[in-house]
Amino acid sequence: HFNISLFLLPQKLFCNLSPLSSPAVKFLIFVPVLVFGGWIVGVLEFLLGFRRLTFRLL
DSSP: OHHHHHHHHHHHHHHHHHHHHHHHHHHHHHHHHHHHHHHHHHHHHHHHHHHHHHHHHO
16 A cells, blocks of 8 residues: 555656646757757758868868
8 A cells, every 4th residue: 555655646746747847848858959959950060061161262
């Protein structure tokens, strides 16, 4: 009985919190991923563009 209650307690807490935290958690996960992804793409584009410029100069 004690083990079952310990197992169900986090689920109850999670169910109570999920409507509130779900959009916030998605936002908190999505924003850094978006920023980091954009930064990586920007760096790659910069490096490729830089390489193209050097090729043009050569």
